[in-house]
Amino acid sequence: MASDLSVRNLTKRFGEFKAVDEVSFDVPAGSFFSILGPSGCGKTTLLRMVAGFEAQSSGVIEIRGKDMADVAPNRRPVNLVFQHLALFPMMSVAENIAFGLKRRGLKGAEVGRRVEAMLERVGLPGYGPKSVNQLSGGQKQRVAIARCLVLEPSVLLLDEPLGALDLKLREQMKVELKKLQAKVGTTFIYITHDQSEALVMSDRVAVMNRGRFEQIGRPQELYGEPATPFVARFVGENNVWSGEVTASDAAGATIRTDEGFVFKARAKGACAPGGRADLYLRPEAMRIEPREAEGLNTFAVTVKAILFDGANSRLLTVTEQEHELLVSLPQNRRFDHIAPGQRITVGWHPDSGLCFPAMGAS
Amino acid sequence: MKGSRLAFAIFLAPVAAWLFLLIVLPHVDLLLMSLRGKDELGERVWTLANYMNFFTEPVYWLTFVRTALYAVITTAITFCIAMPVSFYIAKVARPRVQGALMVLLLLPFWVSELVRVYGWMILLRESGVLNFFLMKLGLTQKPVEMLYTDAAMILGLVYTSMLFMVVPLVSVMDSLDDSLIEAAYDLGAGKWTIWRTIIIPHCKPGITSGAIVVFMLTLGNYLTPNLMGGKNSLWFTEQIYNQFIASFNWNQGSAFGFLLLALSSLIIWLGLKLSRQKLGEVAS
Numbered sequence: 001m002a003s004d005l006s007v008r009n010l011t012k013r014f015g016e017f018k019a020v021d022e023v024s025f026d027v028p029a030g031s032f033f034s035i036l037g038p039s040g041c042g043k044t045t046l047l048r049m050v051a052g053f054e055a056q057s058s059g060v061i062e063i064r065g066k067d068m069a070d071v072a073p074n075r076r077p078v079n080l081v082f083q084h085l086a087l088f089p090m091m092s093v094a095e096n097i098a099f100g101l102k103r104r105g106l107k108g109a110e111v112g113r114r115v116e117a118m119l120e121r122v123g124l125p126g127y128g129p130k131s132v133n134q135l136s137g138g139q140k141q142r143v144a145i146a147r148c149l150v151l152e153p154s155v156l157l158l159d160e161p162l163g164a165l166d167l168k169l170r171e172q173m174k175v176e177l178k179k180l181q182a183k184v185g186t187t188f189i190y191i192t193h194d195q196s197e198a199l200v201m202s203d204r205v206a207v208m209n210r211g212r213f214e215q216i217g218r219p220q221e222l223y224g225e226p227a228t229p230f231v232a233r234f235v236g237e238n239n240v241w242s243g244e245v246t247a248s249d250a251a252g253a254t255i256r257t258d259e260g261f262v263f264k265a266r267a268k269g270a271c272a273p274g275g276r277a278d279l280y281l282r283p284e285a286m287r288i289e290p291r292e293a294e295g296l297n298t299f300a301v302t303v304k305a306i307l308f309d310g311a312n313s314r315l316l317t318v319t320e321q322e323h324e325l326l327v328s329l330p331q332n333r334r335f336d337h338i339a340p341g342q343r344i345t346v347g348w349h350p351d352s353g354l355c356f357p358a359m360g361a362s
Numbered sequence: 363m364k365g366s367r368l369a370f371a372i373f374l375a376p377v378a379a380w381l382f383l384l385i386v387l388p389h390v391d392l393l394l395m396s397l398r399g400k401d402e403l404g405e406r407v408w409t410l411a412n413y414m415n416f417f418t419e420p421v422y423w424l425t426f427v428r429t430a431l432y433a434v435i436t437t438a439i440t441f442c443i444a445m446p447v448s449f450y451i452a453k454v455a456r457p458r459v460q461g462a463l464m465v466l467l468l469l470p471f472w473v474s475e476l477v478r479v480y481g482w483m484i485l486l487r488e489s490g491v492l493n494f495f496l497m498k499l500g501l502t503q504k505p506v507e508m509l510y511t512d513a514a515m516i517l518g519l520v521y522t523s524m525l526f527m528v529v530p531l532v533s534v535m536d537s538l539d540d541s542l543i544e545a546a547y548d549l550g551a552g553k554w555t556i557w558r559t560i561i562i563p564h565c566k567p568g569i570t571s572g573a574i575v576v577f578m579l580t581l582g583n584y585l586t587p588n589l590m591g592g593k594n595s596l597w598f599t600e601q602i603y604n605q606f607i608a609s610f611n612w613n614q615g616s617a618f619g620f621l622l623l624a625l626s627s628l629i630i631w632l633g634l635k636l637s638r639q640k641l642g643e644v645a646s
């Protein structure tokens with residue numbers, strides 16, 4: 001499949017500081033690509049370089065095969081939805097959407113027709129004459145996206161557009177954005193620090209940390225097969241143990257945690273016997289009171305609290321050494337008898353734990 | 363409750379007194395004076411003759427129209443220069459430079475208007491600095507008279523008015539979100555379109571309040587037109603001055619004063635109408 005956007009070895013320096021560091025990726029046409037990273041990791045800087053507001057220190061940005069090095073932002077076939085939307089308050093909704101069309105020299109009737117069609121598409125028919133300030137947060141959101149989509153850009157860039165919305169609306173807009181993208185078929189590049197947004201909406205996600213891409217992959221891959229400890233910690237929830245590798249073979253490694261548990265797990269990277277390693281385990285990988293303990297790593301914990309959250313309920317448990325662990329609590333009534341203070345056994349399959357060689361920092 | 367009302371009254375009293383003593387009272391007096399005159403027998407009577415004089419004597423209303431026109435031109439020129447200057451101060455300059463630039467703008471206002479105007483005169487007069495350099499460079503053989511022309515007068519007026527346009531513009535531009543400009547740029551707008559569609563509409567309240575202040579100050583200015591304008595570039599304030607001081611005709615002078623008030627009100631009202639704004643909105 002052809003790439004709409006191709007970025008190679010892109011670097012941006014602010015003085016000595018590298019905000020974006022040798023980033024390379026390709027975004028296939030029509031896909032939803034997310035860049036996920038903590039605050040300050042360089043996401044906005046990366047996006048602004050693609051939009052043309054910031055000149056790269058080195059590297060190449062190609063859109064549909066054309067080098068963008070000397071193309072001004074108003075000539076690039078990309079549009080940016082700003083972090084705070086940047087709707088024009090001095091114009092009505094229709095004028096906001098018509099803005100780009102008029103800049104292309106389209107005439108009155110044609111502009112009106114396209115604006116109305118676009119409003120229909122984002123679910124705001126008849127909102128044209130309203131003032132921007134009369135809209136709710138979610139509606140502003142959709143106008144900001146409509147204003148860009150009406151120009152039929154090769155790539156639509158979105159800079160944390162849901163950041164300003166409240167939780168409920170954010171959940172709703174997540175699904176709507178995904179549906180909208182599927183409907184219009186435009187390539188979306190979406191940046192966020194919220195992993196659930198990235199996982200829910202994207203075809204592919206890049207995890208960014210300190211200006212570098214740690215991993216690019218489908219959401220399932222990032223969650224199931226994190227390539228680095230950072231990804232394991234940042235995407236989804238994980239319990240972490242530090243320990244020492246006692247044995248390793250092709251199937252995996254055996255690690256003795258600092259508390260004295262001996263676990264078998266899969267090894268990522270070079271986990272040589274005698275070396276330090278970190279073990280990552282998802283809350284839902286742990287089974288409470290497993291009936292078949294054969295081949296599982298099992299250990300006992302004390303329930304400290306029940307964190308009820310519907311289908312996402314968990315137990316906060318502690319080992320004897322006061323190491324806190326989160327354990328998923330399936331809502332199938334089987335575990336209704338569990339109460340804080342109780343001692344329970346949990347078990348997990350060696351395939352679901354991941355060992356990474358321990359690093360000094362990070 | 364009672365106490366707060368009393369405090370309010372105490373606070374309000376000086377304002378009310380100021381309004382009454384310095385604004386209402388003299389104007390009522392002027393209005394009455396402008397309607398008084400002497401008839402053929404030398405008796406003091408109520409009359410509209412002072413206002414009639416204005417319309418029958420071409421030199422009066424010609425000066426009047428000229429003054430209005432030049433005040434509008436001065437306001438327009440000030441605006442055209444102040445706009446990019448304010449944009450630079452508010453949006454381009456770094457914070458530290460910003461403060462320095464504002465001080466630089468303020469600096470000329472530390473000295474009196476008289477000194478400022480003399481500064482310009484030293485620069486522009488026949489034996490002035492500018493002519494000296496022009497001759498040194500061989501650009502002219504004979505010194506050029508740059509002072510005592512309409513152009514010199516407008517130059518002086520614009521210079522005097524600059525600050526009053528720049529300050530409101532800078533404050534209103536400060537409140538313009540940079541991302542609006544970037545969004546417009548991103549959607550395909552060029553520089554000129556961004557100015558026309560985003561920056562100027564956003565700055566409208568600042569432009570209007572700046573323009574009103576500059577217009578009124580220019581219209582009522584006496585010193586600059588008097589010193590820098592030529593013999594035949596009479597300013598209407600000079601007519602008023604002449605009536606009061608030279609001819610000692612206070613009745614005529616009052617009538618002219620009122621006509622000037624009516625003129626400035628009318629033009630400001632027109633300006634607000636044309637830009638579809640209300641005075642209250644601008645002031646807030």
Ligand SMILES: Nc1ncnc2c1ncn2[C@@H]1O[C@H](COP(=O)(O)OP(=O)(O)OP(=O)(O)O)[C@@H](O)[C@H]1O
Pocket residue numbers: 014019037038039040041042043044045046193
């Ligand atoms: N103009 C600039 N000059 C110097 N440093 C900058 C500049 N712009 C950004 N930075 C630095 O680059 C880093 C990345 O900034 P960026 O805005 O890209 O972060 P981000 O990932 O978008 O964060 P957030 O999620 O908070 O929006 C930050 O450490 C920031 O301080």
Ligand SMILES: [Mg+2]
Pocket residue numbers: 043044045083159
């Ligand atoms: Mg950002």
